[in-house]
Amino acid sequence: MGRLKQKGKAGAAKAYVTRSSAVKKLQCSLADFRRLCILKGIFPREPRSRKRANKGSSAPTSFYYAKDIAYLAHEPVLQRLRDHKAFAKKLSRALGRGEWSSAKSLEDNKPIYRLDHIIKERYPTFIDAVRDIDDALSMIFLFASLPSSSRLPLEIIQNCSRLSAEWQLYVMEKRCLRKIFLSIKGVYYQAEVMDQTVTWLIPYQFTQYIPADVDVRVMLTFLELYQTLLGFVFFKLYTDIGLVYPPPLDTEKDDGGAGIGAFSLQDANNRITAFGPRKTNTVDVDGRKVSGKDVRQTIKSIDVSSVAHDADIDMANIEEAANEVEEEFVVHPSTSDIQTSASLPTFKSLATLPTSLSTDLFSPFSFYLSRETPRVIFEFIVRSFGGRIGWPASSGSGSPFDEADDSITHVIIDRPIIERPNETLEERQRRLKRKFVQPQWIVDCINAGKILLEDMYAQGHSLPPHLSPFGEYEGAYDPSAGFTKIFPAQESSESEQDVDGHDAEGGSTGLEDVPNIAMDDPVALRAAELAAEAAGVDYGAFEEKLNKSQRKLKKPVVNSFDDGEKDMNKMMMSNRQKKLYEKMKYSQGKRENEVQSSGIFAKTAHIFLL
């Protein structure tokens, strides 16, 4: 007979420890334990059976792996924290006794912990680290915009703003920005660094205040880790492309509000290259000096081509549209317009550009920021895509050119059109030579991967919707598909009706699609009724039509033999399989339901009909 098994000696009871017992074992305060967990990336686990893990008790506690805690016990940072506790005691005693000199020497020898080993441990390879900098970037960008206070020392904020500038410099240098999304929360950026997509969020430039229900200690601990992590990551990124890290900061420029322009990238072989001028060089490399005139001509040619072909195509699904246009062109060469055909190769080449080349999207252009547009955002974006950008002095110093510069092709402006009664001739000419676009144009161009028509984004125009470049989950409502997707197979159903012998109402164009939507959605039905009424169709005809289309829609469901067969085969599934199947089907259905129930189709129908 084997030894008797004792309770709590093996299995879940041994593999998990509760938080309070972990704190007890580590002999530190709960705050220190939390700090350690944050730094080391240790998080609670969910045991299979909470009761078994907690030795029979079902009290609500959080569990940690016992191994994790055992590793924590040997953590140097834990020792430093204990040292710090002792130091704090000594210091307060010295201060209480008025022993200033000993207090000073204590303060000089204050125990400091470093997080290098933790970074190495959590991210054994560089790729691991790059994969995980999303949150870190969002945090430092947030803290760079916070006001300093007693709880938030100035050094931290300065360090954060330095790190954020370094990151932006790197992204601009490597041209690795891919997608941008202007959301209500802030601006999302997505870059591709070392084949990893890095997404970060920067709030709009307003003063943020830390709400009372946020624990700043926790945030600062995370920030400490993130600062270290980003420092090491940036060091590696900079040195890998032969730059000196940290990039030298010109304090004079910085005081002038030059922002990222205050930093200068320095080659490892000591060649300092200010960021702005280098861009102009790349423009020059093409072989000839690119003047504003050339640039304008290029734009014009592009514009003409796109005007000629995708005037009626939705801007958002440009890629598809471009392909369609191309096909159409091959089949029916346009004869009417010679200019268009001449400029076609440009368009074609633009359309077929691989995505990697789109990082030079703005290289032919020079932008000028109007006073009300946020410089921080657009300087970064435009420069990341090779454009030149200038701004008025009120937005900060360091603008490479001023408003009177001839090379300016676009002005990014975000205010309504105003009359300019007393405008000089020169100013007027200058104004006419430039394109005035709203900021969304820049972002939409980048997300589309090509230069879009400026007309829709011209100053004072109401903007087309700004869609997320990150896409939605599969099967979600696609607004760019528009009306066509919601009411599919319009034509075929019409022809069938004709075969049925009904006289097709030739007059009521656009009404044919109505009953198809109206099936199950009362809102849509109501909208369709209204539309029918507006079109002058009497209610009887409308109802008849509705019923017919409903019948048609129901018929295929009954007739599909395959479905029935599948349903029958479902009988032969085991119970477990059946449950799994149901679960998957449920989640699928839920997702579809979400789209349906959000009433988005009804709303779309409503908007389109009215």
Next chain:
Amino acid sequence: MATKDYSKNNKKRKQATENISTEVPTEYANLEMLSDEEALGDDAISDDGHVDKFPGIDIKSDSEEEYSEVADDEVEDDSDEEDNEDGEDDSNFDSDDSELHVFPKPKTITSKITGQQKRVYPEIDPHYDSDSSTEDAPNRVGDIPMHWYDDLPHVGYNIDGKKILRPARGDELDKFLQTVEDPSAWTSAFDKNAQMDKPLTTEELDIIRRLYVNEVPDANYDPYEPMTEWFTGKGKEEIMPLSAAPEPKRRWIPSKWEKQKVMKIVRAIRQGHIISSKPKTTSKYSFYSIWSEPSTSHPPPLPAPKPRLPTNSESYNPPEEYLPSEAERKEWEAQDPEDRERDYLPQKYSSLRLVPAYDRFIKERFNRQLDLYLAPRVQRVKLNIDPDTLIPKLPSPNSLKPFPNYKSLVFRHIKGRVRCLSISPDGAWAVSGDEDGFVSLWEIMVGREVKRWKFEGKIGSVEWCPRSDVNYFIVGIEDAIHFLIPPNIPNSVLSLTQALLAPATLPPLPAVPSPVKWITSPSHTSIDSPILTVHLPPSSGLPNQIAWHRRGDYFATVSTNGTQGGVWIHQVTKRHSQAPFKKVKGIIQLVLFHPLQPHFFVATQQYVRIYNLSEQKILKTLVPGIKWISSMDIHPSGDHLIVGGYDRKLCWFDLDLSDKPYKVLRYHTRAIRSLHFHPTYPLFASSSDDGSIQIFHSRVFNDLMTDPLIVPLKILRGHDIREGLGVLQVRWCIRQPWLVSGGADGKATVWCS
């Protein structure tokens, strides 16, 4: 205020002392003379003098100029008036004299001689008591304890030896009134010698003040008097050595040991053992190429899940259809923040400059961090498969034809549910019984009713004898089983059947009288009435099931409520019935004969027991896991059994294997009512209260390694549900893949392929 003045005056006094430092000895002398008695006497005499004015502070006199003026005057005056006015001349020990006005007030007059302003003091009247030093205290008892006089009316004796009477002392109230009325009461003290209150002199008050402000009580004491040099100073140096010993060498030779010690420290510093002060870390963050050296072999921890990427609805300028309606907005606002599907409401701004700050930005960052370090993470294997691949791949029903797939004809009973039906062994006839007591014989091919019998009460079961040489069927009604011969059968068969059921010579009765009576009806030649009736024991109820043995000689009946489980096995040739079980556990639902072996299946509510009839013992108990068994059938090969239950389950048992089901199917939405294997085709059918009949392909294989193949083929719908009952019985035609079903809606339906 007063103390402040005092401290100010202190400073002044210092100045004054400097001025008159030369007069120190005089002051000492002066103090020496101030004995207690003198002072007292002095005070007593100058009772109504200027002393009274002490508490009143003359503010004007506070100014520095005046003071210095006065001080100068005093210095001047001192020289003149020192001799005669030493008692009162205390200008240098008390800086407050300007306030005290110890002297009579001077008058300023113009000198007749010089024409200058000059101060003139009033003449001093040298009357008897003008000098306190000559005055003695009136009481001459000396320094004795005064309580000796406590009981006496006098307090001592004067210089003349006369008694000094005790002054009158009022009671406490008088004392109090005196303190209130007399403005000098607070500067007076009780004099024991005179046994009365005496006002304090100016000097005494000054001592009190000094004690109060922690000064030396003696006004004439100068703590800062210059040092008198006795041995040092010019011309007083010591020139002779104290000792004649020669000076030691160590006074001028550098120490070797000190040098060694210093060199030790120098060496330690050079070698770096001693660090002057630890180099301070300039920054907490110093960066280097951390990933250049190879990492540990530890696998990296799992990266934290990334937050979801923003969708279209988060845009500052989303398409119109994403904006929430008023109702949606209200619903969102009413929800708890934890319950919300998303943490923001879509909003549309016409231009970027109008987008405000997002107020929950920091909160959301913080929540993300809480997620990172406080939320337990579980790694879930996400099945990224098409759910349809989970559905087993089965052969298509089209390849498994023939099977019934359409309704061929319907035979209607007048009313009442068709409880039971049976098909003749040649497959041409069907007989069905309903709850009104009608038994109908009809043709399967055309559905024409040939004959109808009427019985009392419900028809519990109908079963055709499986023998082909004879042709009859039996009908189970309340407490009885009737044997009926269908009309229009060949004569040879008819005579044989009649000979079997109503033989000329009855077989001998069993020795033990049986409760079951076999009675041949007298009019057995008529086909309207049953040729033979078996009367079951009274109150045994309706025989729900009749199961024939394959030979057609034995059949078993199960009644709803009878003794011994209500099971009887009847032998037609011997006209003998027996109850196989003396005592049965549970209520017997169904019985079945094994098609090849002498085995007998008995289904109770939850178990199926298999008995060997020849050896009379139980072989096996099957556990289908059904709450209440409703139907059961055995495959023609005898190796497989299907059991259906009221809880919608169908269990397939492989009898060679376990007593647990090989397969459990649950596809009907209501209780299963009937199951039947096709005798020749690989088909079986199940019917249910949901009004549907399910046809399965069921192929069994001879080798034990291959599992039986069950393929659902077809769901037949056509029966209506009446009062919760659907299709009550299904039976296959023997030679065709046709199915006959009887339902609660009074229809018997033929389904053809």
